[in-house]
Amino acid sequence: MTPxxxxxxxxxxxxxxxxxxGLLVLVNALVGGMLGQxxxxxxxxxxxxxxxxxxTAALTYILAFGTTKAxxxxxxxxxxxxxxxxxxxxxxxxxxxxxxxMLAWGPSWGWIVAANVLLGVxxxxxxxTTVIMKIDLAGPERRGLAMGLNEAAGYxxxxxxxxxxxxxxxxxxxxxEPFLLGAAYLVVGLGLSVFAVRETREHARAEAALHxxxxxxxxxxxxxxxxxxxxxxxxxxxxxxxxxxxxxxxDALAWGVFPLLFAAHGLSVAEIGVLAALxxxxxxxxxxxxxxxxxxxxxxxxxxAGMLLQAAAIGLVAEGTTFAVWAVAQVLLGIGTxxxxxxxxxxxxxxxxxxxxxxxxxxxxxxxxxxxAVGALLAGVxxxxxxxxxxxxxxxxxxxxxxxxxxxxxxETRRPATSGTGAAT
Numbered sequence: 001m002t003p004x005x006x007x008x009x010x011x012x013x014x015x016x017x018x019x020x021x022g023l024l025v026l027v028n029a030l031v032g033g034m035l036g037q038x039x040x041x042x043x044x045x046x047x048x049x050x051x052x053x054x055x056t057a058a059l060t061y062i063l064a065f066g067t068t069k070a071x072x073x074x075x076x077x078x079x080x081x082x083x084x085x086x087x088x089x090x091x092x093x094x095x096x097x098x099x100x101x102m103l104a105w106g107p108s109w110g111w112i113v114a115a116n117v118l119l120g121v122x123x124x125x126x127x128x129t130t131v132i133m134k135i136d137l138a139g140p141e142r143r144g145l146a147m148g149l150n151e152a153a154g155y156x157x158x159x160x161x162x163x164x165x166x167x168x169x170x171x172x173x174x175x176x177e178p179f180l181l182g183a184a185y186l187v188v189g190l191g192l193s194v195f196a197v198r199e200t201r202e203h204a205r206a207e208a209a210l211h212x213x214x215x216x217x218x219x220x221x222x223x224x225x226x227x228x229x230x231x232x233x234x235x236x237x238x239x240x241x242x243x244x245x246x247x248x249x250x251d252a253l254a255w256g257v258f259p260l261l262f263a264a265h266g267l268s269v270a271e272i273g274v275l276a277a278l279x280x281x282x283x284x285x286x287x288x289x290x291x292x293x294x295x296x297x298x299x300x301x302x303x304x305a306g307m308l309l310q311a312a313a314i315g316l317v318a319e320g321t322t323f324a325v326w327a328v329a330q331v332l333l334g335i336g337t338x339x340x341x342x343x344x345x346x347x348x349x350x351x352x353x354x355x356x357x358x359x360x361x362x363x364x365x366x367x368x369x370x371x372x373a374v375g376a377l378l379a380g381v382x383x384x385x386x387x388x389x390x391x392x393x394x395x396x397x398x399x400x401x402x403x404x405x406x407x408x409x410x411x412e413t414r415r416p417a418t419s420g421t422g423a424a425t
Contacts, residue, residue, distance in 0.1 A: 010202050010203050010205075010206040012137070012138070012139030012140075012203060012206060012207055013137075013138065013139045013142065014137070014138055014142050014145070014146060017137040017138075017203075020137060020197070020198055020200070021134060021137050021138070021146070021149075023192065023196055023197060024130050024133055024134055024137075024150070024197065025134075025149055025150065025153045026153070026192065027089075027126075027130055027189055027192055027193060027197065028126075028127065028130040028150055028153045028154045028157075029153040029154060029156065029157040030157065030185045030186075030188055030189035030192075031122075031123065031126045031127050031130065031154055031157075031189065032127075032153065032154035032155055032156070032157035032158045032161075032284075033157040033158070033160070033161045033181070033182065033185040034096060034099070034119065034122060034123070034182055034185055034186065034189075035119070035123060035158050035161075036157055036158035036159065036160065036161025036162045036165070036280070037100070037103070037161050037165055037178060037179055037181055037182035037185075038061075038103070038116075038119075038255075039158060039161070039162035039165075039255055039276045039277075039280070040162045040163075040165050040166040040169065040178075040259065040269070040272060040273040040276045040277075041165050041166070041169050041174050041175075041178050041179075042061060042103075042112070043058070043255070043256055043257075043259040043260055043263075044169070044174060044259060044263065044269060044272070045112070045174050045175070046058040046061070046109070046112075047260065047263070048174065049174060049175070050108075050109045050112075052109065054380075054384055055257070055260070055379070055380045055383035055384050055388075055391075056377070056380030056381055056383075056384050057109075057380075058256070058260075058380070059252075059256045059257075059376040059377075059379065059380040060109075060113050060376070061112050061113050061115075061116040062116070062252050062255060062256045062372055062373070062375070062376035063372075063373050063376040063377055063380075064113045064114075064116045064117050064120065065116040065117070065119055065120040065123075065372060066120065066248070066252065066369055066370060066371065066372020066373035066374075066375070066376060067120070067370070067372075067373040068116075068117045068118075068119075068120025068121055068124070069119075069120035069121070069123050069124040069369040069372065070120075070124070070365070070366045070367070070368075070369040070370040070372070070373065071124070071366065072120060072121045072123075072124025072125055072128075073124045073128050073362050073365030073366050073368075073369055074227075074362045074363060074365070074366040075124075075362065076088055076092075076124055076125050076128035076129060076132075076362055076365075077128065077132065077358040077359040077360070077361050077362025077363070077365075078223060078358075078359055078362060080128070080129055080132055080201070080358050081201075081358045081359060084199050084201050085129045085132055085133045085136070085199060085200050085201055086129075086193070086197055086198070086199045086200075088125050088128075088129045089125065089126055089129040089130065089133075089193050089197060090190070090193050090194055091125055092121070092122050092123075092124070092125025092126035092129065093122065093126060093186065093189050093190035093193055094190070095118055095121045095122050095125065096118060096119060096121075096122035096186055097186065097190075098115070098118060099115050099118050099119050099122065099182065099186070100179045100180065100182040100183035100186065101179075101183070102114065102115035102118075103115050103175075103179045103182070104175050104176030104179040104180070105175070105176055123369075124365070124369070126189070126193075127154065128361065128362060128365055130150060130154075131147070131150055131345060131361060131365075132200075132357075132358045132361055133197075133200040134146045134147070134149070134150050135147075135204075135345075135349050135357065135361070136200040136201070136203040136204045136207075137200055137203055139203075139207060140207070140349075140350075140415065142295065143295070143346050143349045143350065144290075144291040144292060144293070144294040144295040144299075144342060144343065144346040144414075145291050145292040145295055146291070147287075147291045147341075147342035147343075147345040147346050147349070148287040148288055148289070148290060148291020148292055148342040149287075149288065149291065150342070151284070151287045151291070151341050151342045151345070152284045152285060152286075152287040152288045152291075152342075153284070154284070155280045155281075155283045155284035155287070155341075156280070156281065156284030156285060157284075158280040158284070159277040159278070159279075159280035159281035159283075159284055160277065160281070161181060161182075161185075162273060162276045162277040162280065163273050163274060163276070163277035163281075164181060165178035165179075165181060165273065166269055166270055166272060166273015166274065166276065166277070167270060167273060168181070169269050169273070170268065170269045170270040170273070204354045204357065204358070205354070207354045208353065208354035208355050221355070221356050223359055226352075226356050226359045226360055226363060227359075227363045229360075230348070230352075230360050230363040230364055230367075231363060231367065234351060235409050235410060235411055236347055236350075236351055236410050236411050236413050237347070237348065237351055237352075237360065237364070238409070239405060239406050239409040239410035240303070240344045240347045240348060240364060240406075240410070241363070241364050241367035241368070242367070242402060242405060243303055243307060243340065243344060243402050243403075243405070243406050244344050244364060244365075244367055244368030244371065245367045245368055245370055245371040245374065246307070246371060246398055246399055246402035247307070247310070247337060247340055247341065247344075247368065247371060247402075248368050248369055248370075248371030248372050248375065249371040249372075249374050249375035249378070249395060249398065249399075250310055250314060250333070250337070250371075250375065250395060250399055251337075251371070251372065251375070252371065252372045252373075252374075252375025252376045252379065253314070253375055253379050253391075253392065253395050254276075254279055254330075254333065255276075256375075256376055256379065256380075257379050257383065257388060257391065257392065258275070258276070258317060258326075259272050259275075259276060260388065261317070261388050261389075261392070262275060262326065264388070265321060265322075267323060271323055274327075275323070275326055275327060275330055278327060278330040278331060278334065279330040279331075279333050279334045279337075280334065281334065282330070282331050282333075282334025282335055282338065283333075283334040283335075283337040283338050283341065284334075284338075285338075286334060286335055286337075286338025286339070287338045287341060287342045289338075290302060290306075290338045290339050290341075290342060290343060291342035291343065291346065294342070294343040294346055294414065295346075295414065298412045298414045299343045299344075299346055299347050299350070299410075299412065299413050299414055300406065300407075300410050300411070300412050300413075302339045302340070302343045303339070303340050303343050303344060303347075303403075303406050303410070304403050304406045304407045304410075305336075305339055305403075306335075306336045306337065306338070306339030306340035306343070306403075307336070307340060307399055307400070307402050307403030307406060308336075308399075308400060308403040309332060309333075309335060309336030309339065310333055310336035310337060310340070310399050310403075311336075311396045311397070311399035311400035311403065312332065312336075312396075313329045313330075313332035313333035313336055314329075314333065314392060314393075314395055314396035314399060315392075315393065315396040316328065316329035316332065317329045317330075317333075317392055318389050318392040318393045318396065344364070344368070345361070345364075346413075346414075347410075347413050348360050348361055348364045349361075350413035350414060350415060351413050375395070378391075378394070378395070379391045379392075379395065382394055
């Protein structure tokens with residue numbers, strides 16, 4: 001990577017970049033809120049307003065969202081390397097401008113699916129770039145903490161918005177009022193990105209200068225080779241990619257299937273909203289600890305334990321029949337996801353050189369958010385064929401298998417803290 005500016009003036013580390021880092025945490029909370037506006041309301045909208053009786057048809061919005069977001073993640077990394085992080089972030093907000101109105105007033109289910117295509121592009125561009133920008137700013141020594149703060153903000157907002165929209169829907173109906181909250185998030189997020197966020201690409205160049213690449217094949221790594229390394233050949237990167245896919249497969253289940261299971265057992269919209277919020281709330285808050293923890297004890301133990309705990313929690317959802325049991329399961333699922341989510345991103349940051357890190361993040365997030373599409377399709381087909389409970393148990397088994405793959409295949413990627421790197425933490 002050839003520097004385009006004097007990177008000596010750039011300082012790495014959370015403390016040195018606290019103002020911009022904090023602003024990006026807030027922006028990612030607004031990104032998460034855009035997703036949270038759907039978590040409680042849309043499954044019920046499919047069932048009660050559009051009368052979609054087949055689970056596969058009802059979950060098409062998650063399939064559309066996940067497919068679009070996964071592909072957009074891949075290009076977000078390449079685009080942010082080529083044009084800068086900030087333009088990609090702003091473009092992501094602009095794409096989302098019609099989404100709240102389409103969700104609130106769309107006359108057919110096709111409008112809802114189309115809104116989720118746009119939402120997938122929005123999430124792929126905005127969430128990917130906030131991840132990349134925080135990795136740029138944080139430097140190598142606090143990468144897990146940086147990812148924990150990023151994901152905590154995003155999924156904390158998912159939880160808060162899911163609960164808020166559930167409460168709004170309980171009193172005002174499923175449409176349009178719950179989606180007006182998303183419109184407010186969009187206006188604030190776009191405004192902050194245009195007027196306050198600064199470019200961070202020079203921070204990545206500064207870090208790259210501290211770790212020069214000697215081998216010509218590493219300096220000239222193509223996007224195709226990065227994709228192959230991240231997906232297949234590097235044991236840590238590929239193990240992280242498959243675990244990310246299964247993790248978001250679980251999230252698709254929690255988003256699209258769990259509310260239908262809870263409603264089938266007679267829970268109210270408000271109660272479903274609480275359960276829909278509980279899982280991402282614990283997930284979000286837990287990442288404040290788990291990202292930092294992985295900086296100290298390593299990435300692999302947390303990822304393995306987190307996947308196995310998620311499997312147990314999903315099994316508990318399948319067996320449960322009461323609000324109390326499901327609440328416990330949602331808490332356990334949130335803890336398991338918190339152990340995994342920022343830690344997987346830290347693995348990518350650990351292994352990928354700054355010269356090609358943004359593209360590696362894009363490939364990883366292609367696999368991870370492809371889990372939404374795989375989960376929606378798998379859960380829908382199995383639920384239509386065998387019922388909700390067998391579908392949930394199947395996902396629990398896949399999650400346990402994923403944890404075992406990490407235990408066997410992944411090598412530890414956390415680097416010991418070093419001095420004299422020029423990073424200010």
